Amino acid sequence: METVVSGIRSTGKLHLGNYYGAIKNFVQMQQAHNCYFFIADLHSLTTHPTPGDLHASVRQVVVEYLAAGIDPEIATIYIQSDVPEVTELYLYLNMNAYLGELERATSFKDKVRANPDNINAGLLTYPVLMAADILLHRATKVPVGKDQEQHLEMARTFANRFNRMYQTDYFIEPHAFSFSKQLIKIPGLDGKGKMGKSEGEANAVYLSDTPEVIRKKVMRAVTDSGPTEPNQQKPEAIQNLFTLLAAVSSPDTVQHFDECYNSCQIRYGDLKKQLAEDMIVATDTVRKRIDEISKDNEYISKVIRWGNEKARESARKTIADVREIIGFRKF
Ligand code: TYM
Numbered sequence: 001m002e003t004v005v006s007g008i009r010s011t012g013k014l015h016l017g018n019y020y021g022a023i024k025n026f027v028q029m030q031q032a033h034n035c036y037f038f039i040a041d042l043h044s045l046t047t048h049p050t051p052g053d054l055h056a057s058v059r060q061v062v063v064e065y066l067a068a069g070i071d072p073e074i075a076t077i078y079i080q081s082d083v084p085e086v087t088e089l090y091l092y093l094n095m096n097a098y099l100g101e102l103e104r105a106t107s108f109k110d111k112v113r114a115n116p117d118n119i120n121a122g123l124l125t126y127p128v129l130m131a132a133d134i135l136l137h138r139a140t141k142v143p144v145g146k147d148q149e150q151h152l153e154m155a156r157t158f159a160n161r162f163n164r165m166y167q168t169d170y171f172i173e174p175h176a177f178s179f180s181k182q183l184i185k186i187p188g189l190d191g192k193g194k195m196g197k198s199e200g201e202a203n204a205v206y207l208s209d210t211p212e213v214i215r216k217k218v219m220r221a222v223t224d225s226g227p228t229e230p231n232q233q234k235p236e237a238i239q240n241l242f243t244l245l246a247a248v249s250s251p252d253t254v255q256h257f258d259e260c261y262n263s264c265q266i267r268y269g270d271l272k273k274q275l276a277e278d279m280i281v282a283t284d285t286v287r288k289r290i291d292e293i294s295k296d297n298e299y300i301s302k303v304i305r306w307g308n309e310k311a312r313e314s315a316r317k318t319i320a321d322v323r324e325i326i327g328f329r330k331f
Helices: 016-029 051-068 087-094 099-103 106-114 126-135 146-167 213-218 234-248 251-262 268-293 297-326
Strands: 005-009 034-040 076-079 141-143 176-177
Touching: 005 016, 005 076, 005 126, 016 034, 016 076, 016 141, 016 234, 034 051, 034 141, 034 297, 051 076, 051 297, 076 297, 087 146, 087 297, 099 106, 106 126, 106 146, 126 251, 141 146, 146 176, 146 268, 213 268, 234 251, 234 268, 251 268
Parallel strands: 005 034, 005 141, 034 076, 141 176
Antiparallel strands: none
16 A cells, blocks of 8 residues: 655645645545545744644644544544654755755745745755655655645655665655646635635634635625636636636636636626635535534544554664664664
């Protein structure tokens, strides 16, 4: 059975981007793979180092994993910081990660641009910790959204470099994975760029949003004054609505609105209404389960205790092997 690893940072509620880019694949993969799905709370410290919020944010992701259908009896759900072996592997991999390549990572450059006052070394080495997460269980498949593609490329670089350096074939190359033909990028509602937690509350539709909130957000999504000639190329804001529609609606619905657009008869109000209703249907079950599961502290703790133990078992084995390969010997 192939091993699968992926994680989500504990930075708040999960949105449709997290769902379609990552979690939907997690759920589909769990039966036929040996899966480790964790909450990347160490990674969240790079941008959200607030002790008061941390525990609740971690818990929120656990609840949403379970609500979305990850079965803790099949897949291993754990908290990154509860498996300290990952920080040891991170240290070893850091010895082989070059400043130049880390500075060139798109995610690092974006973070520097967005927040020039907090360029910490954790941000710089974010992809190294991510490689450590994956290599810790020697995973081959990593279900992630499009924005993580470069990080996976870096994980392969670090794995291969380690192997070359120590003349071993211990680490296996991990690859980004999605059941769709390409890795997914779900756009936001603000007319530009991806759906994200840091792009503002109104840009993202959360799995826990009520139908009223979803309708309100979608009706406020950015549009334009409409096409002026048939078969015109769609501007970004409009294309984004169609991409969202394709994620949550049937192909017939997308085709219908496409035809309306191409014949200049589109009414954005109708498109938005349909989009909101289909988003509500798509998130309904998960939202209700979030409410139910979040009341059950005992179950949540049990799932985590159980998952942490299984993850540590796998992690301890890797670290013992890696220490041996590096040349640390017991006296
Ligand atoms: P995070 O929390 O930023 O994102 C979690 C997952 O959601 C995906 N995602 C999206 N997919 C499509 N469209 C979007 N708009 C969108 N927004 C987010 C991300 O691609 C990701 O799959 N660095 C990781 C966390 C991590 C990790 C790992 C993942 C830490 N270590 C090891 C895999 C393996 C991240 O992006 O978190």
